[in-house]
Amino acid sequence: MTQDISVPLQGAAAAPRVKGARKALGLGSLLAVAIGLVVSQGVMVLMLQGAGIAGLGFIVPLGLAYLLALSYAFSFSELALMIPRAGSLSSYTEVAIGQFPAILATFSGYIVVAMFALSAELLLLDLIIGKVYPHALPSMTVAFGVLALFTVLNLLNIDIFARLQSVLALVMVVVLLLLGFSAVGHENAAPIASLSLEGWNPMGFGVLALTALAIWGFVGAEFVCPLVEESRRPERNIPRSMIIGVSVIFFTISLYCLGALLMVPQEELASNGLPHYLFATAVFGETGQLLLVTAAITATCSTLNTSLAAIPRMLSGMAHNGQAFPCFKRLSARTGAPWVAVLFVAAITGLPVLLMGVDSINLLLIAAALAWLLAYIIVHVDVIVLRLRYPDLARPFRTPFYPLPQVIGIVGMLYAVWHASPSPELTLQIFASAGVVLGIVSLIAVLWIKLVMRKPLFTPEPIEKALNPDQV
Template identity: 40%
Template sequence: MKEPQTMSNTLKRTLGLTTLIAIGVGQVIGQGAFVSLLQGVGISGTGFLIAMLIAFALTLGHAFTFSELSLMMPKAGGISTYTEVAAGHLPAIVVTIGGYLSLAVFAGAADLFLLDFVFSFLYPSSIPQIGLWIYLIIVFLNILGVDVFASVQNLVAYTMLIALLIIGFKGVSSSETQDIPFANLFTNLDSINWNILSLTMFAMWAFLGIEFMCPMIEETIQPEKNVPKAMFITLFILLLIYGLVALAGYHKVPGKELVDSQIPHWLLVKSIFGESGRFIMAFIVITAAGSSFSTGIASISRMLYGMSKNNQLPGIFGVVHPKFKTPWFGIFFQCGLAVSVYLAFQNSQNVVILLMISAAALWLLVYIMAHVDLIILRKKYPKLSRPYRSPLFPVFQIMGIIAMIYLIINNSPSPEMTKGVYLNAALFVGVTALYAVLWIKYRMKKPYFKGEPIEKVL
């Protein structure tokens, strides 16, 4: 039986435009994105910059779709709510748990390993498992309420942006004799071909995740105005920041060194600031990890909260702390799983990386589902009032579906890893689907693929 909606069990509406931007930026600016970005520019400077523009255009389509969906159904469940109405409970549960929760768990563990690795390289005598301590601090701050989360997220994300702007501008404006001339970018234009699409997956990591602000919509002030604006501002900020960092990496570090390094962002920082840049590098990895951790914890816990309110998860996920107004169980649940994976695979970190890439393939499935949801809902509810409408519908949606299918097929970084990625992705979907089938049949007692009336959801 669903728990009645009371003032003591609802979220607190307090987030403004600046915090939404910090959420969008904070989820995307992480160490994994830096590594992918700089290795991509190391493979082909010219090709990668074009791939970044393609990725930006695709993500612009995501922003159009999620803006319309989130304002049609301003609920914390995010993609689970949209899909519940468009296609039914089974795909809603599978796409949310498989696409977001699995990624949070395995990407969270992988980010912890990367944070430990970078610190052990920079400061061999540093605190053991420093990533875990930073993660636990972020978890604690998320529990303390959305006001605390907003303050921390604003501080970390905007400090990170300033640091990256400094690195980008300083790297791009460098005139040292060993720097690689920017003129070389234009000498290979005639060799650009369809292989550029293989670089798009590297570039996509510079933009994926801006939709993490949507599950925070029940805590957002004037969402009909702030959500679309925050998405588009975030996208252009990311294009500027990552464009500068990519150009700085191209200008300052030989491509082969970027490709061969596990921490190419350190090569860039060292090329600009020398060995004295260790502190700057440490600052970057802490703020990047902290921002990414905080956004993921906050957003996904709200997805689980919304799923509970839709009766797709046990009621405990829908309970908020009586004082702090945060979905505390969802926070502890996802973070407990990530920490468990981190501790269990201390000596098998490559396994976690493989699982993270497998989960990332399902993350792309979320975008496909979002575009499909919007197409279905436009046909199903043509006269419904929409505070925001995606322009040029359905051009961006069809392009997004085709592109995401291509990227899922080409998600693996090596042919040897492809089989493992597909097997793991199939396992994630299979386990989630089994839970969904049993839960819907015996607890919800609902059809698997029949969309709920939007009036009921609202």
């Protein structure tokens, strides 16, 4: 597959260093990657539902999620520039706290997230097309059709979005900003004063429970880290791209939510499964429906394609490092695609769609957020451990006010995990779904490390393995 910033996760198990790699990516390209996860219907839905539940008070969990995002941006920046390889999470964790956390973090942060989040994206796409074009197709036809299409394309090693990913990320941010600005100035918009600043946060401290929901809008900025070897002035541009990226996202989502509160009754935002449909229709009428369908198709296809291109290559890299089943190393003789890994990712994406249905969208998205938060907590621990074990190692970027961002990040993310559900009835289902999958992953990882790799679970690898892999 041609190297492109649309697939920043190639070999998260540590791809070999490419000597003389061209430093082609500047701040603009890295920023497009950092905000790329905004290209998601899940973000568009969850943010509006949060605003519907809390009103203007949603700015509190949104602000906390932004601070937590800055904390992980600091940690990833320090690690990526201290171990400047095209690896990422697994590379950092195996030299900090051992093989088991490395495998768990990588699966939790990417494979398990794909299982839940991509399923939710497909369900949302099926739902929105069924809403705009009722009775056009049987239920789930769009979801499974799109999954089958992009599975085949990736088996053929065809990436139809390779040259468009940065543009798509920008377009989706522009769509959210357009909705927000248009709503604020709309002739039918409620006056901002009507949102009642006096009672702006009716939930009180209870609004903090929405932090896990809010953080879904900020995950993924670390996708720039595996591009460190191809970046110009990485010591400056890697941290800046993540920090600017999550800041742009914070402003964009805040305006998007404010516009929705001015155009759509708060109760409808909270209870409707497609609040972005209500918002777009209220602002632009039937034209808004067309805009939303186009954005939904683009967002879901782009996200699904990127994941089916990147995650199988991550699994292939882990298999080459002995951290995953050897079958994931198999490549198609004709196309070079990691066909076993592609089929595996497609299967785990389709399984929740098949078994859970449209009523499980929120459950899937919040479960994905929990899995991603677990990976971020491990990253914060990596920074603290490596600071203690290798205090004199060169660090082109050092976390400001260390260790406060790491401590705040760990505590805040644990709080968000504990209060993951916006409604008590979902709590058990969310923890059960995420817990069962992560439990299975953990069991397999323990057996694999002990019986196949024959290594201890929590003994760190030598730092030389990460810094100079070709010489170890």
